[in-house]
Amino acid sequence: MFNSTASAALTTLYDGTDFSQLTWAEKQWAAWYIWIDNPVIATGLASFLLHEIVYFGRSIPWIIIDSMPYFRKWKLQPTKVPTAAEQWECTKQVLFSHFTIELPAIWLFHPVAEAIGMTTYQVPLPALKTMIPQIFLFFVFEDFFHFVAHQALHTPLLYKHIHKLHHKYSAPFGLAAEYAHPAEVFILGAGTICGPLLWCYFTQNLHIFTVYVWIVLRLFQAIDAHSGYDFPWSLQHIIPFWSGADHHDFHHMAFTNNFSTSFRWWDHIFGTDDKYTAYKKKTAAMKAKGFTKEQWAAMEQELLDEVEKEGAIAEQAVVDKADKQKVKAA
Numbered sequence: 078m079f080n081s082t083a084s085a086a087l088t089t090l091y092d093g094t095d096f097s098q099l100t101w102a103e104k105q106w107a108a109w110y111i112w113i114d115n116p117v118i119a120t121g122l123a124s125f126l127l128h129e130i131v132y133f134g135r136s137i138p139w140i141i142i143d144s145m146p147y148f149r150k151w152k153l154q155p156t157k158v159p160t161a162a163e164q165w166e167c168t169k170q171v172l173f174s175h176f177t178i179e180l181p182a183i184w185l186f187h188p189v190a191e192a193i194g195m196t197t198y199q200v201p202l203p204a205l206k207t208m209i210p211q212i213f214l215f216f217v218f219e220d221f222f223h224f225v226a227h228q229a230l231h232t233p234l235l236y237k238h239i240h241k242l243h244h245k246y247s248a249p250f251g252l253a254a255e256y257a258h259p260a261e262v263f264i265l266g267a268g269t270i271c272g273p274l275l276w277c278y279f280t281q282n283l284h285i286f287t288v289y290v291w292i293v294l295r296l297f298q299a300i301d302a303h304s305g306y307d308f309p310w311s312l313q314h315i316i317p318f319w320s321g322a323d324h325h326d327f328h329h330m331a332f333t334n335n336f337s338t339s340f341r342w343w344d345h346i347f348g349t350d351d352k353y354t355a356y357k358k359k360t361a362a363m364k365a366k367g368f369t370k371e372q373w374a375a376m377e378q379e380l381l382d383e384v385e386k387e388g389a390i391a392e393q394a395v396v397d398k399a400d401k402q403k404v405k406a407a
């Protein structure tokens with residue numbers, strides 16, 4: 078595979094590289110860049126394909142779970158199961174935005190990455206002990222960025238013109254993770270990309286492979302948070318400060334609380350989880366009283382309806398405020 082003299086990349090990018098010292102994964106990495114023979118296209122294509130494969134690949138299990146009534150007992154809003162038509166509608170919108178907004182933006186990634194000193198085609202790939210702390214930092218950065226930017230998106234004008242689209246589904250599902258206005262994709266996407274860019278700019282120590290692992294984990298986080306299911310084995314039951322679907326599903330239902338993505342701490346510190354905490358207390362108290370399954374389901378539904386109704390009123394108030402601001406400005 079590496080004997081081909083047709084590839085300019087082999088001589089320009091990998092001149093002097095001892096391929097016998099590389100792992101299988103590193104050989105595949107180099108083979109990709111040699112095969113495409115143009116680092117900008119190789120990175121752009123890999124980034125786009127990775128995003129598509131992981132986004133839809135991770136969403137498929139949730140589509141299957143939604144089609145199986147057995148899993149309904151773990152659904153956070155059990156009466157709101159997305160229909161096939163709703164999921165297809167959402168898929169079309171997401172695909173449209175991937176090809177028109179994300180594809181051109183992803184194409185810029187290689188030149189920008191190289192300009193700030195990120196390693197891309199280079200082998201060997203970074204060691205796990207290098208990658209883990211970097212990825213943890215990206216998680217913390219993104220979570221705080223999102224906590225602030227997401228609240229900004231809930232101010233009247235930004236909500237009405239941008240973020241309202243993402244709130245179309247008060248009971249979200251995996252595919253709806255990136256169902257959002259193009260401006261929102263850019264604003265919130267900055268939280269995912271700027272962490273690695275800043276880190277690289279200041280340390281000059283980052284391989285794009287680490288960024289890919291981060292993006293895969295971030296996609297899993299976003300899709301799972303929108304899945305609508307909380308299983309006894311969900312990550313939030315293992316790591317108590319992990320947000321998970323339980324946390325973000327409430328944001329879609331109640332519209333006000335829980336603005337962060339991965340971790341619960343900022344919402345807790347700033348008190349933007351007060352309604353969520355009260356709701357959890359109520360449901361826990363109901364569970365402790367030992368109601369029958371049917372009684373429990375009816376009461377839980379009543380609570381859900383109440384919170385959702387409040388959410389709808391709060392959402393309308395924000396939209397009305399935006400309209401008033403517009404009239405004033407005119």
Ligand SMILES: [Zn+2]
Nearest residue numbers: 227240244328
């Ligand atoms: Zn929101």
Ligand SMILES: [Zn+2]
Nearest residue numbers: 243249303325
């Ligand atoms: Zn959401």
